[in-house]
Amino acid sequence: MQEKALITVIGEDRVGIIAKVATLLAEANVNILDISQTITGGLFTMIMMVDITHCNLEFEALKKSLSDLGEQLNLKIEIQHENIFRAMHRI
Amino acid sequence: MFKFGEILETLKMIQEENLDIRTITLGVSLLDCVDSSIAKTCENIKQKIREKGQYLVETAKKLEVKYGIPIVNARVAVTPVSLLAGGFTETETIKIGYALEEIAQEIGVNFIGGFSALVHKGFTKGDINVLNTIPRVLAETERVCASINVATTRAGINMDGINFSARIIKETAERTSEKDGLGCAKIVVFANAPEDNPFMAGAFHGVGEADYVVNVGVSGPGVVKRVVEKFPGADLEELANEIKKTAFKITRVGELVGKEAAKMLGVKFGIVDLSLAPTPAMGDSVAEIIEAMGLEYCGAPGTTAALMMLTDAVKKGGAMASSMVGGLSGAFIPVSEDMGMVRAVEVGALSIEKLEAMTAVCSVGLDMIAIPGETPVSTIAGIIADEISIGVINGKTTAVRIIPVPGKKAGEYVEFGGLLGRTVIMDVNRFSSEKFVMRGGRIPAPIQSLKN
Numbered sequence: 320m321q322e323k324a325l326i327t328v329i330g331e332d333r334v335g336i337i338a339k340v341a342t343l344l345a346e347a348n349v350n351i352l353d354i355s356q357t358i359t360g361g362l363f364t365m366i367m368m369v370d371i372t373h374c375n376l377e378f379e380a381l382k383k384s385l386s387d388l389g390e391q392l393n394l395k396i397e398i399q400h401e402n403i404f405r406a407m408h409r410i
Numbered sequence: 411m412f413k414f415g416e417i418l419e420t421l422k423m424i425q426e427e428n429l430d431i432r433t434i435t436l437g438v439s440l441l442d443c444v445d446s447s448i449a450k451t452c453e454n455i456k457q458k459i460r461e462k463g464q465y466l467v468e469t470a471k472k473l474e475v476k477y478g479i480p481i482v483n484a485r486v487a488v489t490p491v492s493l494l495a496g497g498f499t500e501t502e503t504i505k506i507g508y509a510l511e512e513i514a515q516e517i518g519v520n521f522i523g524g525f526s527a528l529v530h531k532g533f534t535k536g537d538i539n540v541l542n543t544i545p546r547v548l549a550e551t552e553r554v555c556a557s558i559n560v561a562t563t564r565a566g567i568n569m570d571g572i573n574f575s576a577r578i579i580k581e582t583a584e585r586t587s588e589k590d591g592l593g594c595a596k597i598v599v600f601a602n603a604p605e606d607n608p609f610m611a612g613a614f615h616g617v618g619e620a621d622y623v624v625n626v627g628v629s630g631p632g633v634v635k636r637v638v639e640k641f642p643g644a645d646l647e648e649l650a651n652e653i654k655k656t657a658f659k660i661t662r663v664g665e666l667v668g669k670e671a672a673k674m675l676g677v678k679f680g681i682v683d684l685s686l687a688p689t690p691a692m693g694d695s696v697a698e699i700i701e702a703m704g705l706e707y708c709g710a711p712g713t714t715a716a717l718m719m720l721t722d723a724v725k726k727g728g729a730m731a732s733s734m735v736g737g738l739s740g741a742f743i744p745v746s747e748d749m750g751m752v753r754a755v756e757v758g759a760l761s762i763e764k765l766e767a768m769t770a771v772c773s774v775g776l777d778m779i780a781i782p783g784e785t786p787v788s789t790i791a792g793i794i795a796d797e798i799s800i801g802v803i804n805g806k807t808t809a810v811r812i813i814p815v816p817g818k819k820a821g822e823y824v825e826f827g828g829l830l831g832r833t834v835i836m837d838v839n840r841f842s843s844e845k846f847v848m849r850g851g852r853i854p855a856p857i858q859s860l861k862n
Contacts, residue, residue, distance in 0.1 A: 325412070327421060353411050366417050379475045397421065399478035401412075406662040408416040 322372045323352065323401040326385065330394030332363035340367070340396070343388055348375045363394075368401070423659075428632035428694045430480040431664060432687050434470050434671050435608035436463055437615035437623040437680065440489040440524075448502040451494065452509035459486060459513045459522075462622050462675050467518040469674045473667050481667065482629075486514065487613035488524035490557075496536035503539040507547035507554050514553040521596075523555040523613035528603070529571040530562045531852070544578050548593035549585035555611035561601040561798045563805045566855035572798065573847055575599045576791035580814060583783065587816035590824045594813040595778065599794050601801030601808050606681050607737040612809060622677035625737060626668030629687045630660040632694045634720070638702040649703070650723045657684065657727025665732040683737030684728035685773055686720075688748035690831040696720075696741050697750025708750055709760030717741060718771035738807055740773020746826055746833035747778050755834050762793070762836055770800050775809035780824050780835045783816040790814065792843030803856050 328340060337354070344351060349369050356365035374381055382398050389396035423429040443454035463486055470481040488510065495503045507525055514522040525547055527537040544556045558578070560571035579594055586593035598612035605616020608625035615623070637656045641649055664682040672679035688696045697708035700716045721740045729735055743765060745751045754760035762779065769775045775797050781790075794810045801808030815824050820837040 325417060327417060355411075355414060357414065364414075364418070366412075366414060368411055379472075382475055397478055399420075400476045402666055403477040403479065403663060404412050404417060404420055406666040407420055407659040408412060 321370055324369055324371050324398050325401055325404060326367040326369060326396065326398045328363070328365040328389070328394055328396050330363055330389075330392070332358055332361060333392070336363060336392060336394065337365065339388060339392065340385075343384060344369060347381055347384070348373050349381070423630070423633045424479050427630070427636050428689070428691055429630045429660065429663070430482050431667050432627045432629040433483040433485050433608050433610070434466070434481060434668065435485045435487050435613055435625045435627070436466050436675070436677070437487045437606070437619055437625060438463065438489075439615055439619060439621045440494055441617070444494050444497070446497070448498055448505050452505055455506065455509050456513040459488070460517065462677055463513070463517045463519070465675055469671050472674070473670060477663075477667065479663060479667070483520055485519050485608070485610060485613065486517075486522045487608070487615045488522065489615050489617065490524055490526035490528055492527035492534065492536040492540040493617070494536065495539040496534055498539060500539050500542050504543045504546060507543065507551060510554050511551035520553060521555050521610040522553050523557065523610050524615060525554050525556040526558065526614045528559045529574075530559050530568055531565045532568065533571070541574055541578060544597060545581040545585050545593070548582050548596050555596045555613070557598040557600055557603065557612045557614060559600045559603040560794070561802050563602060563802050564855055567601070567795065567798055567802055567853035569795065569847065569853060570850045572599070572794045573787075573791050573850065576787045576794060579790055579812060580787050583814045583816055590818070590826070591783070591813045591815045592826055595811065595826055595830050597811065599798070599810045601798040602806060603809075604737050604807055608683050609685065609687065609738060611811065619680070620678050622675070623680040624668055624672040624675060624677055625680040625683065626664045626671070627683040627685060627687060627737065628660050628664035629689070629694075630656070631686045631688045631696050631699055633660060634686060634724075635693060635695070635699045635702050638699055646719060650719055653720060653723035654727035657724040658731040661728040661731035661735070665734070679734065681734045681736030682728070682732045684724055684735055684739040685737065686724060686741040688742060688744065689829055690747055690749055692749070695748045695750035696743055697748050697754055701750060707757055707759035708754040709764045713764065714767050714771055717743070717768050721772045738773045742774050742777060743768055743772055744778035744811075745836070746780065746831040747829060748831070752831070752833050755836060762838065766797060766800070769797060769808055770804065773807065775801070775811075777809070777811045778813070778830065778833070779811070780813045780815050780833050781838050782819050782835055783814050785814050785838050786842075786844070788842065788844040788847050789838060791847040793838070795847060799853070
């Protein structure tokens, strides 16, 4: 069964955010299924739907490397299993 | 794919509005643990809890990472100890209390509930053993919680049980006087106690339950408050609808986490408890929801109506979200654990009497209320009897968790620490209840028709 998660990136916009996140994901063998992003008042918000079925890291390790990357880029990067959004927003 | 707004809403609820899973509580039946030897019984109890309980904290941590939502507490609830204690002496019964403390410490849970007695109609030897030892167990352990069911709608009210409970509360306060009577925060006196309540201090594992079960309590006063604030001009019908929608979302998260925890532990999922449970954290307050609805302070005229609407909307949204809803399910109105309540008491907007009225329409009762240490036992019994009668006549759960703070007077402050908070000691009606409560006996079960 396909396991999906949502990554949210929030912070100040700058060059190369998507590239850096995508590189990290590629190295972890995580496939990006969908990306959407917006900028409001200089605040960059990106949401990625990813397939973590074949991820070569434990979920906790993936979460840690994403949040470490976030710290380097001065952004907040979160990853959550998609089920929580499905539970909350779909009847 | 989800909409941008939906995803950000979830994140905001968790990060800014204190949405969390308040507790994952593992219920464990101890009925098969009794042996003729107390040492063997205690060993059996620890082993039975350990079998699944050893994975509880780790499971909660994994789910916290997976869903990015804090799981604040992992706890254990067990069969009321009075059902195991009938063949033992009081000294032996205390050892069961110690065994519960040891296993709680070993598996890393912060509370273990079920040092309890069900005495709504009468006392067994096991009940007496537990009741007589509650003050010592609460004083000598950290994690063990006690509860006493003194009434049900079907059996009526056991006034002797209430008097006994009042004495226990007073003695527990005295035995823990160096901590301002903190032991009393770990004892709840119930009417119609639920068998699947995940919240402490009143959780125990009912006799109708399976060997193991996982029950979950969600929280979210902060989320509901934010919703109310977002609709300042909405009429009450519209407001109720918005609260309902939010309760749906909160409950869904609880159900998701509960079901998955149960699966990981290899046990049955029980229920989600819908209760809005405040904490001393800023904004995580039921009083502030009521105030956001338009009341100057919680306790102002209109408070009972606001609370009724809130509780009902939470239940409606929650019942739509999960088929397995249970426990206390409503809104908790503890005083010391809710900064808004404490503020309302300080300005004189909220009294014990108003809190009592509020409990007729919400889920629990007089909760975490500090009263002067010199309050007579008979007055405490009177307060309990009043609260319990509201539950009995309305066919609902009510409870009392009250702390007579040794050596302190009304208006002074007391600090319980952590989730239990800090509060001002409330004034108690000075007139005597002595002759009434000392009549003892039982108040008959109420008639179930002619409901006006």
